[in-house]
Amino acid sequence: xxxxxxxxxxxxxxxxxxxxxxxxxxxxxxxxxxxxxxxxxxxxxxxxxxxxxxxxxxxxxxxxxxxxxxxxxxxxxxxxxxxxxxxxxxxxxxxxxxxxxxxxxxxxxxxxxxxxxxxxxxxxxxxxxxxxxxxxxxxxxxxxxxxxxxxxxxxxxxxxxxxxxxxxxxxxxxxxxxxxxxxxxxxxxxxxxxxxxxxxxxxxxxxxxxxxxxxxxxxxxxxxxxxxxxxxxxxxxxxxxxxxxxxxxxxxxxxxxxxxxxxxxxxxxxxxxxxxxxxxxxxxxxxxxxxxxxxxxxxxxxxxxxxxxxxxxxxxxxxxxxxxxxxxxxxxxxxxxxxxxxxxxxxxxxxxxxxxxxxxxxxxxxxxxxxxxxxxxxxxxxxxxxxxxxxxxxxxxxxxxxxxxxxxxxxxxxxxxxxxxxxxxxxxxxxxxxxxxxxxxxxxxxxxxxxxxxxxxxxxxxxxxxxxxxxxxxxxxxxxxxxxxxxxxxxxxxxxxxxxxxxxxxxxxxxxxxxxxxxxxxxxxxxxxxxxxxxxxxxxxxxxxxxxxxxxxxxxxxxxxxxxxxxxxxxxxxxxxxxxxxxxxxxxxxxxxxxxxxxxxxxxxxxxxxxx
Amino acid sequence: xxxxxxxxxxxxxxxxxxxxxxxxxxxxxxxxxxxxxxxxxxxxxxxxxxxxxxxxxxxxxxxxxxxxxxxxxxxxxxxxxxxxxxxxxxxxxxxxxxxxxxxxxxxxxxxxxxxxxxxxxxxxxxxxxxxxxxxxxxxxxxxxxxxxxxxxxxxxxxxxxxxxxxxxxxxxxxxxxxxxxxxxxxxxxxxxxxxxxxxxxxxxxxxxxxxxxxxxxxxxxxxxxxxxxxxxxxxxxxxxxxxxxxxxxxxxxxxxxxxxxxxxxxxxxxxxxxxxxxxxxxxxxxxxxxxxxxxxxxxxxxxx
Numbered sequence: 001x002x003x004x005x006x007x008x009x010x011x012x013x014x015x016x017x018x019x020x021x022x023x024x025x026x027x028x029x030x031x032x033x034x035x036x037x038x039x040x041x042x043x044x045x046x047x048x049x050x051x052x053x054x055x056x057x058x059x060x061x062x063x064x065x066x067x068x069x070x071x072x073x074x075x076x077x078x079x080x081x082x083x084x085x086x087x088x089x090x091x092x093x094x095x096x097x098x099x100x101x102x103x104x105x106x107x108x109x110x111x112x113x114x115x116x117x118x119x120x121x122x123x124x125x126x127x128x129x130x131x132x133x134x135x136x137x138x139x140x141x142x143x144x145x146x147x148x149x150x151x152x153x154x155x156x157x158x159x160x161x162x163x164x165x166x167x168x169x170x171x172x173x174x175x176x177x178x179x180x181x182x183x184x185x186x187x188x189x190x191x192x193x194x195x196x197x198x199x200x201x202x203x204x205x206x207x208x209x210x211x212x213x214x215x216x217x218x219x220x221x222x223x224x225x226x227x228x229x230x231x232x233x234x235x236x237x238x239x240x241x242x243x244x245x246x247x248x249x250x251x252x253x254x255x256x257x258x259x260x261x262x263x264x265x266x267x268x269x270x271x272x273x274x275x276x277x278x279x280x281x282x283x284x285x286x287x288x289x290x291x292x293x294x295x296x297x298x299x300x301x302x303x304x305x306x307x308x309x310x311x312x313x314x315x316x317x318x319x320x321x322x323x324x325x326x327x328x329x330x331x332x333x334x335x336x337x338x339x340x341x342x343x344x345x346x347x348x349x350x351x352x353x354x355x356x357x358x359x360x361x362x363x364x365x366x367x368x369x370x371x372x373x374x375x376x377x378x379x380x381x382x383x384x385x386x387x388x389x390x391x392x393x394x395x396x397x398x399x400x401x402x403x404x405x406x407x408x409x410x411x412x413x414x415x416x417x418x419x420x421x422x423x424x425x426x427x428x429x430x431x432x433x434x435x436x437x438x439x440x441x442x443x444x445x446x447x448x449x450x451x452x453x454x455x456x457x458x459x460x461x462x463x464x465x466x467x468x469x470x471x472x473x474x475x476x477x478x479x480x481x482x483x484x485x486x487x488x489x490x491x492x493x494x495x496x497x498x499x500x501x502x503x504x505x506x507x508x509x510x511x512x513x514x515x516x517x518x519x520x521x522x523x524x525x526x527x528x529x530x531x532x533x534x535x536x537x538x539x540x541x542x543x544x545x546x547x548x549x550x551x552x553x554x555x556x557x558x559x560x561x562x563x564x565x566x567x568x569x570x571x572x573x574x575x576x577x578x579x580x581x582x583x584x585x586x587x588x589x590x591x592x593x594x595x596x597x598x599x600x601x602x603x604x605x606x607x608x609x610x611x612x
Numbered sequence: 613x614x615x616x617x618x619x620x621x622x623x624x625x626x627x628x629x630x631x632x633x634x635x636x637x638x639x640x641x642x643x644x645x646x647x648x649x650x651x652x653x654x655x656x657x658x659x660x661x662x663x664x665x666x667x668x669x670x671x672x673x674x675x676x677x678x679x680x681x682x683x684x685x686x687x688x689x690x691x692x693x694x695x696x697x698x699x700x701x702x703x704x705x706x707x708x709x710x711x712x713x714x715x716x717x718x719x720x721x722x723x724x725x726x727x728x729x730x731x732x733x734x735x736x737x738x739x740x741x742x743x744x745x746x747x748x749x750x751x752x753x754x755x756x757x758x759x760x761x762x763x764x765x766x767x768x769x770x771x772x773x774x775x776x777x778x779x780x781x782x783x784x785x786x787x788x789x790x791x792x793x794x795x796x797x798x799x800x801x802x803x804x805x806x807x808x809x810x811x812x813x814x815x816x817x818x819x820x821x822x823x824x825x826x827x828x829x830x831x832x833x834x835x836x837x838x839x840x841x842x843x844x845x846x847x848x849x850x851x852x853x854x855x856x857x858x859x860x861x862x863x864x865x866x867x868x869x870x871x872x873x874x875x876x877x878x879x880x881x882x883x884x885x886x887x888x889x890x891x892x893x894x895x896x897x898x899x900x901x902x903x904x905x906x907x908x909x910x911x912x913x914x915x916x
Contacts, residue, residue, distance in 0.1 A: 126865070134733065268726075269708060434730035436707065442660075443724045450863035457861055458854030465850060501865055502796050508858060509800050509873070512851030516807065516843075519850070523843040549814045556755055556810060557803035560748045564799050567744040569737070575796045579803075 002539050002603035004596055012596050015588070016483055022490035025113050025120040030105040031065060032084035034091070035246060035264065037073040037100050045074050053091065062087055077106050085441065088266070100271065102245045103129060103264040103441055121493045122247055123263070124500030124574060125437070127451070129444035130263040131271055132570075134435035137232055137256040139225045140172075142429035146224065146342075147174055147216060153343040158187055176212045184210045199223055228429040229256055235427050236260060239275050253569060257434070268438050276433065281319030281422065284311040285352060286360035286393060299364060302389040309393055311362045316352040321345025325422035327415035330407060335415035337406045339422060346402030353400045362393040363422070392418055451504040458508060459485075462515060470522050473612055476597035477518040480589040484514050487585040488578065497581075500574035510582025513557065517590035520546040526612040535610035539602060543595055550591065558583045618837040618885060619830050622893060625886035629774060636781020645784050648791030651738045653731030654698045657707050658687060659714075661721035665693045673717040677705055688864065692724070698731075741795045745776065748802050760813055761902065763895045767888035768809040774887050775805045775879045779872055793869040801876030804851075808844060808884035815840050816892065820902045829897055833889055841885075848881040 004012075036045070036053075050067060053076070057064055065077040078084050088101050105128070107120050125132050151167045151174040158165045158176075163183035168175045178184040188207060191214070195201045202220045206213040216224075229252060236258055237250045249261040265271050287296035287310040296310045324340040341349060353361070366388050394406045409415045462481070466474035488507060492499060525542030533541065558580060565576035602610075649656050659665075667684055670693060674682050687694035695710055707726040714720040749769055756765040776798055783790050815836040819825045825832060855877065858870035 134730075136730075433728075434733050436726075436728040438707070438723065438726045440722060440724040442722070443658075446863060447865055450861060451866065454857045454861040454863075454866070455854075458857035461853040461857060462850050465853060469846065502793060502869070505793075505796070505800075505858070505866065505869055505873075508854050509804070509851075511854055512804070512847070512877075513807065515850045516847040519843050519846045520811065523840075523846075527839065549811055552759060552810045552814060553807040556752050556806045559751050559755060560799065560803040560806070563748045563751060564744060564796075567740060567747065568796075568799075569740070571792050572741075572744075572796050572799070575800070579800070 002536055002599045004599050004603075009596060009600075012592055016486070016593070019483070019487045019490040021113075021116070022118050022494045023486045025107065025109040025118050026489060026493060028108045028110070028120070030107045030120065031077050031079075032081045033075055033077045033104045033106040034084060034087055035073055035075050035102045035104045036091070037102070037245070045069060045072055050074060056090060057087055060086070060090055062090075075104065075106060081441070081445070092267070100245070100265065100267070102262070103266065104246055105264075117494075119493060119496075121489065122496065122498040123444075123448070124498045124503070125261055125263060125439050125444075126501045126571075127444050127448045127499065128263045129266070129439045129441040130261065131265050131268050132262075132435070132437040132439075133260040133272070133275065133433055134253070135236070135258045135260065135275075135431045136434045137225075137229050137258065138430045138432065139228065139256045142228050143216060143221055143224060144169070144171060147172065147214075150174075150343065151176070151214070153347070154191070156347075157190070158183075161186070161190070163187065172215055174214045176214070178210045178212075181210055184212060187212060197223070225256065225429075229258070232427050232429060232431060233258055236275065258431070259570070264441075266438065266440070268436065272433065272436075276431075281322065282364040282366060282388070283316045283318070283349075283352075284314065284362050284364065285316065285356060286310065286362055287312050288359075299362070299388055299390050301393075302365060302391045306390075309362065309390060311364070311390070311393075316361070317341070317345045317348045319422075321348070322422055325419045327412065327419040329412075330405070334407065335409045335412045337409070337415050337419045337422065339404055339406065341402045343402065349400045349402075349404070353396050353398070357396050357398060360393050360395050363391050364388050365391045391422075447501055451501060455504065455508065458511070462511065466515070466518075470612060472601055473518075473522050473525075473598065476594045476601070477515065477522075477590075479597055480518065480593040481511065481514055483593050484510065484582070484586050484589040487589065488582050491581050491585065492578065497577060498574065499578075500571060502571045502575035503578040506575045506578030507582055509579060510586050513554065513583060514586035514590045516553070517546070517550045517586065518594055520549055521591075521594070522612055525610075529610060529612065535607040536602070538610065539598060543591070547591070550587070554583050554587055614838045614841055616838060616841065617834065618841075618889065619834045619893065622886060622890050625882075626890045629883075629886060632778055632781070633774065636778050636784070639784040640777070640780050643784050643787075645780065645790045646787045647734075647738070648789045648794075649696070649727055649729055649734070650792040651734045651790070652698070653729045653734035654696065655705070655707050655710070655726075655728045657695045657710055657726040658724040659693045659695070659721045660724050661691050661693065664690045665721070666719070667693065669717075669719055670695070670714065673713050673719060674710060676713060677709055691721075693721070737792070741799075744799060745802060748799065749773075752802075752806060756810075756813075760817060763892055763897050763901060764809075764813040764817070764888075766895065767813065767891035768806060770891045771809050771880075771883040771887040772802055772805050774883050775801055775876060778879055779875055782875060783872070788871070789868055791868065793866070794872045797869045797872035797876065800873060801880060804873075804876060805880035805883060808847075808880050809888045811843065812837065812840055812884045812888055816889075816897070817902060820897075820899055829899075830893070833892065833897070837885055837889065844881050844884065848877050851877050 050069065053074075054064055054067060057076075062083045063079050065079060068075045068077075076087065078087060084103060088103065091101055109119060113119075148169040151169050154174075154176065155165055155167050163178060163186060165176050165178050165183070165187065167177070176187065178187060184207065188205065191203065191205060191212070195203055195205070197220060200219050201217055203214045204217050206215075233250065233252055240248045240250050240260060240262070245262045245265055247263055249259065251259045253259050260275060262271055291310075291312070295313055297313055298308055298310050300308045321341050321344060322339060323342050323345075324338075326338050328336060328338055330336045366386055392406055394408060406418065409418065459481070463478045466477050468474070470477065485507070488510065491497075521542050524546045525538050528538035528541045528545075529535065561576045561579040561583065564572055565580065568576055665686070667686070671682070671684050674684065674695065681697055683694075683696040685694055686692060697705075706728045711720065711723060711726070749772060752772075753765045753769055756768055779798060779801065780790075782788070783794065788794075816833055819832045819836045819839075820829075825835065827835070852874060855870050855874045858866050859874060862870055
């Protein structure tokens with residue numbers, strides 16, 4: 001009766017086999033490497049720089065394993081961690097260029113494994129070393145500024161319609177005062193007419209005689225904040241990509257925070273500069289040939305092939321006025337970028353384009369950059385400067401308002417890149433760093449070594465104990481435990497999960513739970529035997545009687561793990577992930593794998609006496 | 613099978629627990645917890661020097677920065693230095709300030725780790741942690757009411773609160789650093805303590821429902837405890853084996869975590885026997901409570 005059917009054995013075996021395959025990449029040691037990326041994505045790493053780097057390192061007696069250029073970032077694989085650290089030191093003084101050096105470990109996964117998509121675990125910052133930033137979007141300031149600029153536009157509109165008003169904005173409210181109640185009534189009418197958005201009304205309007213109070217509705221407020229944070233996220237992703245670090249994380253956390261994690265990067269100051277830099281956009285009309293040099297300015301195109309152009313000195317509007325930009329196709333299937341401006345921007349655009357049809361309107365990307373150089377006394381000096389370059393210079397076809405489009409682009413790639421630059425060029429809302437963590441490479445290495453060593457010691461102790469206490473049954477339990485570890489590793493690796501120190505702790509707790517399941521089963525079997533049940537039935541009853549207890553215990557722990565995942569941040573999430581995966585795999589291994597082994601050992605013979 | 617008169621000594625157990633709880637609560641209330649940087653916000657920098665670090669020299673350099681109270685001390689060994697301080701609201705003085713000033717004075721070792729945390733983040737984290745525990749407790753209560761019966765729910769929750777409060781108490785009394793990893797450990801203990809409570813509750817229910825087992829609730833509960841006792845000890849012991857390995861070989865980063873978890877395992881096993889059973893006895897658990905048995909998955913479970 002304690003026999004599995006062939007398909008049951010083979011199903012369990014194939015699950016384990018797949019597990020082993022996907023866990024396999026983790027046993028190939030990874031090699032220490034450096035990754036070099038240029039801070040400015042428009043520059044290119046040329047072969048000159050590469051051969052220079054190789055020469056310099058060789059002169060210092062450092063053996064370069066391999067050099068690989070991919071996507072404008074250079075990976076230098078080295079022999080040892082010592083070499084890696086000293087190369088970083090040497091190369092950081094090497095050039096006056098604006099580039100970022102990240103420590104990296106280059107996996108040596110064999111090709112056939114990579115081809116089926118198996119890859120080693122990502123290591124969290126606490127294990128790999130690197131920088132962690134938490135940025136907070138100043139949502140209060142953002143909504144206040146937005147509301148107050150809308151107040152100004154309303155007053156302008158009312159003045160145009162012939163009823164004078166004044167306004168005052170305090171925090172989240174604007175107060176509009178009018179001379180008479182008739183004026184106030186017309187104003188309310190106007191506001192109510194414009195009080196619609198796709199998700200309901202925009203303002204809460206309260207009237208007090210000749211005064212009107214406007215406040216954003218909660219719905220609208222959370223909508224614009226959501227939009228601002230998402231837009232900042234896009235901008236940050238862009239900037240982080242510019243850093244060229246492998247496996248960076250840019251993630252929204254909660255309502256108004258963004259986490260940035262840069263594995264391997266050690267230079268927090270320069271990373272902070274690139275991430276925290278303030279970029280902006282300027283819209284300017286192209287200068288006429290007749291304009292004097294006092295009125296125009298020469299700018300380079302972002303794409304160096306396009307050369308340069310003269311634009312007027314007057315700025316029509318800035319990136320703050322851009323509320324959205326999307327690439328799409330026009331009715332003839334040609335790529336275009338649709339741009340939306342806020343009311344203020346729309347008005348400025350209308351004013352600037354009226355009477356200027358046929359002229360060009362240029363869009364300039366303003367970036368804050370830093371350059372590093374040596375002064376006369378050979379000290380390293382860092383200086384920040386603004387770099388302005390033209391990202392678009394299109395002919396005005398009509399008088400433009402709050403929404404218009406840029407056409408005549410060479411292809412969909414250019415369109416989506418321009419839309420991205422328009423959206424991401426400026427941060428929608430101001431941000432500040434609220435948390436910063438730098439973990440040195442030696443600490444990360446130490447954490448790994450110690451974490452792994454202690455897990456191995458823990459396992460060995462448990463193995464010995466289980467063998468001594470439960471003999472053949474203990475052997476089955478130990479085998480199940482190893483399977484559990486392999487399955488957790490393979491699932492984590494396959495889904496691209498990140499292993500952190502708390503994650504290791506989660507695995508340890510899972511080991512405890514898995515052992516518990518087997519102990520419960522074995523205790524039941526031994527009870528059955530004491531009640532003089534014959535051995536085969538005792539084994540069967542032991543497994544089935546312990547089942548509901550095991551499920552209850554694991555489900556409640558799984559509930560806890562899921563709550564931790566939902567509520568927790570960073571390290572707690574890491575713990576919750578391994579714990580959840582571990583619980584699910586341990587139910588499989590502790591019940592099915594142990595059972596199949598026990599069946600295999602005892603199921604095909606008559607047992608006269610069973611001791612447990 | 614063992615025959616230990618657990619229920620007889622239950623009152624004694626409850627008394628001991630009450631005293632420990634009282635001491636813990638007093639300490640948490642009056643002395644508070646020694647919150648780590650994760651929760652208070654501030655700056656901490658670990659620097660490793662090639663030889664014995666000159667703390668005075670570091671203090672002298674740093675004293676050039678105004679308006680901050682710096683703590684400079686050795687950490688682990690006399691080559692490792694920990695610089696800790698609270699910064700202003702805007703974090704104008706941060707880890708970079710200190711690192712730069714040491715670099716200027718030509719006395720900067722290898723920066724092993726640096727952390728700058730905005731005070732407000734820390735507060736939020738503390739609140740969130742508390743909420744996580746409360747939500748977890750609530751969700752579990754619902755599950756147990758659904759699967760068992762409300763009296764078991766009270767027992768499990770009482771045991772859980774008992775365990776968490778005592779661990780917090782130990783951290784408060786011995787002034788141990790309460791950081792994010794300890795919070796994670798406490799949440800894990802919530803899971804572990806439950807595991808134990810459920811195993812005990814499951815057995816008690818089984819014996820109450822079994823038509824062959826006769827006796828007063830007291831006798832049945834005692835029988836159940838004796839049946840699961842061996843399992844409780846063995847499971848705790850094996851989990852402790854792994855935790856001890858983490859505690860002694862896992863390094864500084866895992867020390868507080870494994871300490872809290874080890875304590876939790878021991879207290880969790882104890883509370884499943886004393887607190888859960890204590891509550892069930894005080895609530896006069898009887899056969900009547902079991903009259904509406906929930907679906908038993910084992911009846912439909914067959915593997916062979």
